[in-house]
Each structure stands twice: as C-alpha cells, then as structure tokens.
Amino acid sequence: MQNTFIPLNIRRFQQRAQVETPDTVYWDRLAKPELLKEHNTIDYLDFSPSDPDNFVVTCSVRVQIYNLVTKLVVKNLSRFQKTAYGATFRQDGRLLAAGDEEGHVKLFDTTSRNILRLFKGHTAPVHRTFFTADKLQLASFGDDRSVRLWDVANEKVVQTYEDTHTDYIRAGAMHPQAGHMFVSGGYDGKINLYDTRAEKAVQHTLDHGAPVESMLFLPNGSIFVSAGGSQVRVWDLISGCRLLTMMSQHHKTVTCLRLGSDGKRLLSGGLDRHVKIYDVSTYKTVHTLTYPNAVVSMAVAGKDQAVVAGMVDGLVSIRRMIVDSKPSHLKKIRAERTRGHFKDLTRPTPHQEVDHTIKDRVNWSGLKTYDKQLRAFNHKRALDNAMNTQRMANHPEVLVAVITDLLHRKSLDKALTDRRDATLVRFIDFICKHVSETRFMRPLMMAASTVLEVFERRLVAYSPKLMRALERLSSAMQEEVRLTTELMRLKGAMDMLIGVSMDNGEVAHKPTYVETKTPRMQPSQAAEKYVVFVE
Numbered sequence: 001m002q003n004t005f006i007p008l009n010i011r012r013f014q015q016r017a018q019v020e021t022p023d024t025v026y027w028d029r030l031a032k033p034e035l036l037k038e039h040n041t042i043d044y045l046d047f048s049p050s051d052p053d054n055f056v057v058t059c060s061v062r063v064q065i066y067n068l069v070t071k072l073v074v075k076n077l078s079r080f081q082k083t084a085y086g087a088t089f090r091q092d093g094r095l096l097a098a099g100d101e102e103g104h105v106k107l108f109d110t111t112s113r114n115i116l117r118l119f120k121g122h123t124a125p126v127h128r129t130f131f132t133a134d135k136l137q138l139a140s141f142g143d144d145r146s147v148r149l150w151d152v153a154n155e156k157v158v159q160t161y162e163d164t165h166t167d168y169i170r171a172g173a174m175h176p177q178a179g180h181m182f183v184s185g186g187y188d189g190k191i192n193l194y195d196t197r198a199e200k201a202v203q204h205t206l207d208h209g210a211p212v213e214s215m216l217f218l219p220n221g222s223i224f225v226s227a228g229g230s231q232v233r234v235w236d237l238i239s240g241c242r243l244l245t246m247m248s249q250h251h252k253t254v255t256c257l258r259l260g261s262d263g264k265r266l267l268s269g270g271l272d273r274h275v276k277i278y279d280v281s282t283y284k285t286v287h288t289l290t291y292p293n294a295v296v297s298m299a300v301a302g303k304d305q306a307v308v309a310g311m312v313d314g315l316v317s318i319r320r321m322i323v324d325s326k327p328s329h330l331k332k333i334r335a336e337r338t339r340g341h342f343k344d345l346t347r348p349t350p351h352q353e354v355d356h357t358i359k360d361r362v363n364w365s366g367l368k369t370y371d372k373q374l375r376a377f378n379h380k381r382a383l384d385n386a387m388n389t390q391r392m393a394n395h396p397e398v399l400v401a402v403i404t405d406l407l408h409r410k411s412l413d414k415a416l417t418d419r420r421d422a423t424l425v426r427f428i429d430f431i432c433k434h435v436s437e438t439r440f441m442r443p444l445m446m447a448a449s450t451v452l453e454v455f456e457r458r459l460v461a462y463s464p465k466l467m468r469a470l471e472r473l474s475s476a477m478q479e480e481v482r483l484t485t486e487l488m489r490l491k492g493a494m495d496m497l498i499g500v501s502m503d504n505g506e507v508a509h510k511p512t513y514v515e516t517k518t519p520r521m522q523p524s525q526a527a528e529k530y531v532v533f534v535e
Helices: 022-027 328-341 371-375 377-384 387-395 396-409 412-416 421-434 441-456 464-503 523-534
Strands: 035-036 042-047 052-057 062-067 073-077 083-090 097-102 105-109 116-117 126-131 136-140 146-151 156-162 169-174 179-187 191-195 200-208 212-217 223-228 231-236 243-249 253-259 265-270 276-280 282-290 297-301 306-311 315-320
Touching: 022 276, 022 282, 042 083, 042 306, 042 315, 042 371, 052 083, 062 083, 073 223, 083 179, 083 328, 097 136, 097 464, 105 136, 116 146, 126 169, 136 169, 146 169, 169 223, 179 212, 179 243, 191 212, 223 253, 231 253, 265 297, 276 297, 377 396, 387 396, 396 412, 396 421, 396 441, 412 441, 421 441, 421 464, 441 464
Parallel strands: 042 297, 083 126, 169 212, 212 253, 253 297
Antiparallel strands: 035 315, 042 052, 052 062, 062 073, 083 097, 097 105, 105 116, 126 136, 136 146, 146 156, 169 179, 179 191, 191 200, 212 223, 223 231, 231 243, 253 265, 265 276, 276 282, 297 306, 306 315
C-alpha cells in the first residue's frame, strides 16, 4: 500500500525574503551589537584618524577614549566642571577638542591627557567644535548664536560671527579641502555658508525647514548635507547651494550624519531607532540598521570596520564588521561536493538492464523528528519536539506549522491535555509573543481557543504560575482587540475620504475590498471568550 504522508510545509509561515543586493550582503556582515552603558545620553562619538581602534565618547561631564577591540577606557579626560559636548579628533588624531556647558572650548593632547589650550569667549554652552582642513584653526558653534574661529597656536580668537542665527547653533561642518569655508546650522532652521576671506561674513543663507541637528561635507567638498526634523537635505555648493534632493526615510527627528565606505555611503541616525544607509550616487536607501532605543550620535570607523551608535538612554552599541576568512575556492569545492552527493542514484546506466523503475521514491530517513512523530500519530511527542527552546526562539514557524497540522487533525486539545504546568506556560507564552504577527495570527488564535477548551474541562485548581500565564494571554488578546478596533476606525475614515474624493471626481477608479468569509474564530471572539473565562 502506498504511503501518502506529506511532510509539513514550513515555508508558508516563513517571512518573505528581501531582495538581496550587494549592499545588504555587505552590511549584514556587521556582527551582533556589543553594548557599553554610560550614565547619561551619549552626546557625540568620533573615531581617531591615527588609531582606528580608538573612539571617543562624550557623555555628561566625561570625555572617554575607548578601545574598539577590548571595549575598555584607554584615556579619561574628566577636566570638566559641567556637561561636556561634541569631543572630536583633529585630522591627525593628536589633538582633541570639546565644548562644555560653561561656554569654554578645551583642547587636549591625546597622548598625555593634558589641557593644551582653553578658549574663552562664548557666553552660552558650546555643543560642536571642528578643526579646519589646514589643522591650524578651530571653529566652535554655541548657543549664544555665535560662531567663533580660534587660532590653535596662540590661543586667540581669529574671527567672530555673531547673530548670524536667531536661535541655538547646534550643527556645523568644515570644508574638507578649503580651510577658509565652513557651514553652520541652527535651531532657527537656517543654514549659513561662511568664507573667511570675504568681507561679507555669510555668503549664502539657506532654509532647511526644521531645526538643524547635524551637517557634513562629502569628500570632494562640492556637496554638503544637512539633517533636521525628519528630513535629510543635500545641497550643491558649486551651483549656488542649490537643493539637489531631499530624503524623508525617517519618521522622527534625524539626529546625526556620518559617511561610510570611503565617502560612497551616507548614514543617518534618528529618534525612530533606525540608521539609514544611502548610496551617495543615487541618494536611495540601500540598507537599514535597527537599534533598541533612539539614536542620538554615531561614528563609523575607517573602511567600515565598525559602526558605533550612541543612544538616548546611555547605551553605546558597537557593531564590528566580520571579515570573511574562508577562501572562495573552498566554497566552490564544497558546493560541487554537495551537488554530487544528491545525484539521482535511481537512474540506470546505459549498460544496466532493469525490469522497471521506481518513481518518486520517498526517503523516510530524511524526515524531521516532528514529521516522524506526526506520521506515527504521536501528537504529544511531535508538539514537544517543536517546542524545543532553541527552535522556538530561532524558528517559530516550525511550532506554528505543527500547531496548524494538529488543528486540522483536531488533536491539539489532546496534545495539550494532562500536561505539566511548565509546558503549558511555555505554550501560552509562545502564543502571547507571536500572536501579533500577521503570518501567525490565525493559527495562534485557534490555538488560544483550544487552550481555553482544555482548561474548561479541568476541575482542579490552577497554580499561581499558570494563572499569571493566563493573565498574560488575556492581556495579549485584549491588545489585539484594541488594535483591530483602531484599524477598523482608520479603514472607515479612509473609506469616507475616498468616497468624498470620488464625488469630487478626483479618483478615477474605486478600490475594491474583498472579504473572505470563514467559519474560523475571529480575534475579537477569541479574546472575548478568554476574558469571560479568566474573570
């Protein structure tokens, strides 16, 4: 008798694969983040040009230089009475400048931790300091709405640009080649271009449209970028500071900008917990990095060795680039061996005589353990195998596929009956964790309903641990009901807007909505049933 058992189809629950591009392959080589914890918001991050393994972290009253490999503090520059801001290295990595809340700018020797210069003149906090391209001068941008240019050698102010902005100046950038040109961005939404050689202080004034948080020049110096609000704007310096393009990939404030891949990629971090990576030739998003909290500062090591992000809660995330040490020819040999291993051995050679050929031979030894248990109708063992801790964490679609098959067999209730509380708690927690995912929602709603039916038949008292798990399930179901209600309200509002626009002749074709009728339980029904049961 022919056996018609078909293994579980896991692919139907797997997420759709993203289109693989060279950029996704490249940036996916960033390792899992290693975290450092500071006591306050990470104001600024910068990598040392001379020693790419060292980066400086500006946080609260401390400026600390960390080693990228050991994650230990190499130098602690704690010469601040009040909050320090924007510590940045000079192009040769030998000097480091930082502003503070008192309006001072301090210049440090990175080899000895000594204060070499103390620049006084600002009457409000100085948030950003940058060295000019010739390394001889230092620009500071303050909350007193002034920009000052300092001579590093004699500790004197060279030029002062006052009242060029009507609000705090929190962003600036120096031209990478011409030491006499730089830009400033203020919270008044204005961008000013300066040329120290000209009699007129400000050469151009541009409108970003939102408070400017960060600015930078591209390596050739002909284009500069500004970030503020939820937009990143690109300006062409050569054609009279014309707006080239505008990118609105963030849905919250963009706080920091950095260059990567030797200036071929632009990175922007924002309060939406994302870092967007753009191709500077097309200004299109090529990759996205996600972080656990709002990103307020960022730094990229040379040759993309690491991406370091500072967050609003004091976390510093370090993601180092993984170097592929396996030669490509070994991969090719391994692939050829794999292809040779799966050759069709049932096909006869030209000199071999056979009576008949067995087609579609099923290799039962290749079945997964849960498939073997399902084939033998051992439903509890199949569920136990799918509820492996590592498999539940890395491949939740396997357990959902087993649950779906047991629902079709009407055996899920039997597989959950006479179980220990720990097993039931793990099963309930899995439902609570994944019920909000669209791909899993329908089978997990049915599984929640089955859990209720199992508990309704039990006449024994439940343990406190199990009751807490049931309360978590109740909360998860109520949250799904609330979300469904909000989405239905939104759909109704959109339908009304579409109807009005159709009456005005603005829409040529009316969108059609197809409703699928199914006897299965809806999310709201399962949640209501559960709430009544718990109460």
